[in-house]
Amino acid sequence: MTQAKYLEIANILTNRIRGGQYKARQPLPDQQALANELGVSRLTVKKALDGMQREGLVYKQSGLGTFVSGPVPIKETNDYPVNQFSGLKASMPSQSIQTEVLHFNEELPDENLQKYLSLKKKQPIYDILRLRKRNNQPYILEHDFLPVKLVPGLNKQVLKDSLYTYIHQTLKLTFGSAYRKIRACKSTKNDQRYLNAEFDDPILEMQQLAWLTTGVPIEYSFSRSRFDQRNFSMVENNRF
Amino acid sequence: MTQAKYLEIANILTNRIRGGQYKARQPLPDQQALANELGVSRLTVKKALDGMQREGLVYKQSGLGTFVSGPVPIKETNDYPVNQFSGLKASMPSQSIQTEVLHFNEELPDENLQKYLSLKKKQPIYDILRLRKRNNQPYILEHDFLPVKLVPGLNKQVLKDSLYTYIHQTLKLTFGSAYRKIRACKSTKNDQRYLNAEFDDPILEMQQLAWLTTGVPIEYSFSRSRFDQRNFSMVENNRF
DNA sequence: CAGTGGTCTAGACCACCAC
DNA sequence: TGGTGGTCTAGACCACTGC
Numbered sequence: 289m290t291q292a293k294y295l296e297i298a299n300i301l302t303n304r305i306r307g308g309q310y311k312a313r314q315p316l317p318d319q320q321a322l323a324n325e326l327g328v329s330r331l332t333v334k335k336a337l338d339g340m341q342r343e344g345l346v347y348k349q350s351g352l353g354t355f356v357s358g359p360v361p362i363k364e365t366n367d368y369p370v371n372q373f374s375g376l377k378a379s380m381p382s383q384s385i386q387t388e389v390l391h392f393n394e395e396l397p398d399e400n401l402q403k404y405l406s407l408k409k410k411q412p413i414y415d416i417l418r419l420r421k422r423n424n425q426p427y428i429l430e431h432d433f434l435p436v437k438l439v440p441g442l443n444k445q446v447l448k449d450s451l452y453t454y455i456h457q458t459l460k461l462t463f464g465s466a467y468r469k470i471r472a473c474k475s476t477k478n479d480q481r482y483l484n485a486e487f488d489d490p491i492l493e494m495q496q497l498a499w500l501t502t503g504v505p506i507e508y509s510f511s512r513s514r515f516d517q518r519n520f521s522m523v524e525n526n527r528f
Numbered sequence: 529m530t531q532a533k534y535l536e537i538a539n540i541l542t543n544r545i546r547g548g549q550y551k552a553r554q555p556l557p558d559q560q561a562l563a564n565e566l567g568v569s570r571l572t573v574k575k576a577l578d579g580m581q582r583e584g585l586v587y588k589q590s591g592l593g594t595f596v597s598g599p600v601p602i603k604e605t606n607d608y609p610v611n612q613f614s615g616l617k618a619s620m621p622s623q624s625i626q627t628e629v630l631h632f633n634e635e636l637p638d639e640n641l642q643k644y645l646s647l648k649k650k651q652p653i654y655d656i657l658r659l660r661k662r663n664n665q666p667y668i669l670e671h672d673f674l675p676v677k678l679v680p681g682l683n684k685q686v687l688k689d690s691l692y693t694y695i696h697q698t699l700k701l702t703f704g705s706a707y708r709k710i711r712a713c714k715s716t717k718n719d720q721r722y723l724n725a726e727f728d729d730p731i732l733e734m735q736q737l738a739w740l741t742t743g744v745p746i747e748y749s750f751s752r753s754r755f756d757q758r759n760f761s762m763v764e765n766n767r768f
Numbered sequence: 769c770a771g772t773g774g775t776c777t778a779g780a781c782c783a784c785c786a787c
Numbered sequence: 788t789g790g791t792g793g794t795c796t797a798g799a800c801c802a803c804t805g806c
Binding site for chain 2: 313341344347348349355357358360361362363364367370371372373403404462463464465466467468469470471472473474488489490491492495497499501502503508515518519520521522523524525526
């Protein structure tokens with residue numbers, strides 16, 4: 289199956305920006321010119337630029353043109369882009385990520401999990417606790433709950449490798465959307481034990497409820513990190 | 529100037545969902561039927577539905593239809609949607625918000641602020657510290673930095689009322705995009721003093737660098753809340 | 769097979785901006 | 788006034804779904 293044209297165009301233009309062909313604060317060629325050059329309609333170019341704008345790569349001024357965004361001066365190495373669906377390993381290819389499976393069990397869901405994952409009392413879930421390390425330092429403590437019937441064949445090796453890859457590549461399931469909640473909280477015994485957190489170290493937690501494209505809930509999870517290890521970052525656009 | 533048609537369509541369909549005409553987990557009429565009924569082209573309906581999908585109101589299955597999303601079971605009252613550009617008062621109309629101006633001064637920017645806001649040494653900034661209260665309880669401690677030349681006429685009354693309204697309605701400036709960073713941190717003396725935080729209470733902080741549609745940086749700010757007062761929430765979509 | 773959403777086109781008009 | 792991006796249309800073809 290081939291990629292959509294507008295994604296192809298977005299790739300080309302993104303590479304031109306990264307390669308320096310279009311420079312920060314400078315305008316790109318106008319949409320019609322790009323359409324002519326690349327052999328597509330103007331709407332297809334616009335769609336590509338819309339996506340690039342959402343990612344913060346360009347900004348547009350109606351009546352003036354489309355401009356390359358400058359670098360973000362407050363961006364840090366601990367910043368973790370929150371607008372993505374890939375697993376940890378795929379989203380941080382430059383980092384060396386190790387995974388320890390601390391707990392992996394098949395259980396019956398409590399009332400909350402029944403509600404969150406649309407399950408009956410007798411429909412089992414996987415209860416998974418994993419410690420992710422970055423350069424062999426504790427990084428994220430991940431607690432996942434998934435319905436057993438949706439993720440058959442799950443085992444420790446998959447969990448050490450990549451849960452998301454297994455769900456997507458092997459089971460051919462596609463994540464559709466997720467509700468994410470970020471909060472600060474006090475450290476628990478588990479945080480102190482696995483993340484090397486002091487008792488008064490704040491913890492940054494992301495809670496997530498994720499659905500497949502079919503609308504079926506597939507994952508409820510918590511990701512916890514020590515306050516000095518991770519930030520969540522995002523680019524927001526007005527009116528979209 | 530009139531609203532774009534696709535926004536109008538999105539409003540109509542959103543109201544139908546909220547009014548119960550289309551029910552959770554049930555399909556909407558197909559795009560062509562809606563286009564015929566509402567007197568617009570199918571693409572315009574699709575654009576409206578795309579926006580509603582980004583907001584988490586509906587989800588689509590290629591080949592099947594567009595479905596109404598169910599309620600989110602993990603949503604809480606402390607959840608604050610992070611994908612928005614309105615000020616605090618506009619985004620929480622149901623809450624009673626009071627503002628105390630703790631500090632308001634015109635100063636010269638340090639090196640970091642010069643870099644973040646693209647300013648020279650001699651170009652002054654406003655340094656603003658405000659305490660936002662919800663139902664007369666401390667809620668958010670906001671520290672804002674804005675270039676003086678971009679926001680003329682700023683005064684304490686504006687700050688007590690609404691900074692965003694002033695910038696948008698009075699000065700006719702439009703926010704284009706923002707880089708936002710969320711982190712957990714330990715409480716400072718100011719947090720303890722104004723947010724009634726204990727010394728070991730974690731603080732949830734959002735740092736923001738915002739640009740106008742022209743690409744000019746206009747605001748660098750910190751919003752801090754006690755860990756038990758506020759969460760940040762968002763709906764994310766795969767492939768958009 | 770029929771029905772759905774996803775994509776793409778060519779052309780048109782509009783609002784906005786700089787000159 | 789000319790050029791930009793934003794919107795909208797009608798029509799077409801495709802990939803995917805369930806029957």
